Amino acid sequence: MNRNILAIETSCDETAVAIIQNGTRVLANEVATQIDVHNEYGGVVPEIASRRHINNIVPVYLASLERSNLTPNELDAVAVTNGPGLIGSLLTGLSFAKALAFGYNLPLIAVNHIIAHLYAAFLENEDIKFPLIALVVSGGHTQLIYLEDHLKGRVLGKTRDDAAGEAFDKIARRLGLGYPGGPEIQRIAKEGSEDTFKFPVAFSNEENLEFSFSGLKSAVINEIHKFEQRNETVPVANIAKAFEQAVVEALVENTVRAVKKFPVENVILAGGVAANLLLRETLQDSLNKQNVRLIYPNIKFCTDNAAMVGAAGYYYLNEGIVSDYSIDAYASNLEGECLINVCKES
Numbered sequence: 001m002n003r004n005i006l007a008i009e010t011s012c013d014e015t016a017v018a019i020i021q022n023g024t025r026v027l028a029n030e031v032a033t034q035i036d037v038h039n040e041y042g043g044v045v046p047e048i049a050s051r052r053h054i055n056n057i058v059p060v061y062l063a064s065l066e067r068s069n070l071t072p073n074e075l076d077a078v079a080v081t082n083g084p085g086l087i088g089s090l091l092t093g094l095s096f097a098k099a100l101a102f103g104y105n106l107p108l109i110a111v112n113h114i115i116a117h118l119y120a121a122f123l124e125n126e127d128i129k130f131p132l133i134a135l136v137v138s139g140g141h142t143q144l145i146y147l148e149d150h151l152k153g154r155v156l157g158k159t160r161d162d163a164a165g166e167a168f169d170k171i172a173r174r175l176g177l178g179y180p181g182g183p184e185i186q187r188i189a190k191e192g193s194e195d196t197f198k199f200p201v202a203f204s205n206e207e208n209l210e211f212s213f214s215g216l217k218s219a220v221i222n223e224i225h226k227f228e229q230r231n232e233t234v235p236v237a238n239i240a241k242a243f244e245q246a247v248v249e250a251l252v253e254n255t256v257r258a259v260k261k262f263p264v265e266n267v268i269l270a271g272g273v274a275a276n277l278l279l280r281e282t283l284q285d286s287l288n289k290q291n292v293r294l295i296y297p298n299i300k301f302c303t304d305n306a307a308m309v310g311a312a313g314y315y316y317l318n319e320g321i322v323s324d325y326s327i328d329a330y331a332s333n334l335e336g337e338c339l340i341n342v343c344k345e346s
């Protein structure tokens with residue numbers, strides 16, 4: 001029997017509604033992005049984001065339903081991101097999801113955004129083997145997760161300060177590039193020369209699986225500052241290239257270390273930063289050497305979307321993890337919250 005899940009994602013600056021069949025088949029995937037509005041400010045303005053979600057949610061929902069060729073009666077559940085993210089933005093999606101679930105008498109599934117990013121890998125891809133390790137790298141999060149089975153696992157390591165995507169966004173802004181910074185840095189780094197700068201890679205000599213990008217960020221900002229003080233042109237492309245390499249090195253090194261410590265056959269790379277081509281290629285090469293398969297979602301499922309929420313929601317539903325109408329939104333993952341709220345402890 002097919003299970004059709006209507007999924008909603010409004011945790012940051014994308015208003016997204018998707019309809020996913022059996023956790024893998026994408027029947028509709030509509031995204032209304034707000035990038036243009038926030039670009040003006042060099043980052044997401046939470047108040048504007050929530051207001052835009054309110055304007056966008058109904059048209060995006062209707063467009064998604066129309067695209068799927070389904071009627072609400074053919075839906076089996078409503079899944080929605082309830083955290084972590086911007087609270088006002090999350091509340092828009094969550095309230096809308098509650099209303100739909102109530103109106104159509106459907107189970108309500110509150111999905112963790114980081115877990116949703118990870119489940120993007122399962123879209124249009126049923127051939128994934130457990131146990132696995134996932135590197136989830138987005139604008140708000142950088143985590144290595146060990147999954148024994150669906151929704152059963154633990155966090156192996158996360159960032160102590162900035163998320164990888166956040167570092168991309170901040171450095172891009174400092175270099176006078178647009179928002180979001182990741183694609184801008186990737187684009188301009190292609191024009192840079194190798195080995196003109198070498199920035200520090202955090203924890204590269206330590207035996208742990210945590211990340212840190214604030215030292216790298218300061219080093220890059222100091223370098224830019226030196227050029228500005230001397231009234232010299234900042235070599236934007238060269239700095240962007242060395243910065244991108246340092247971020248990729250830190251992410252790849254820790255992931256390979258995790259694979260050596262916790263043997264798995266499959267690694268998932270997900271989240272907005274997983275769209276980065278240097279990261280994809282470097283991680284692929286390193287994992288090939290370990291005979292480990294790298295799985296990454298289609299680029300359109302890397303940055304925020306609701307299809308990934310529908311993929312995760314399917315497994316929540318299978319496991320009987322449903323929410324009642326008292327469920328709230330939350331801004332950040334508390335220590336271990338992912339394991340308590342979302343993953344069953346292993």
Ligand code: KG4
Binds near residue numbers: 164182183186274
């Ligand atoms: O997953 P996502 O859409 O939102 C969050 O959950 O945070 O990730 C957005 C982040 C932004 O920081 C953006 O700069 C980064 O993903 N990003 C990239 C690339 N495309 C998006 N970072 C590096 N290279 C890219 N090609």
Ligand code: ZN
Binds near residue numbers: 117
């Ligand atoms: Zn995200």
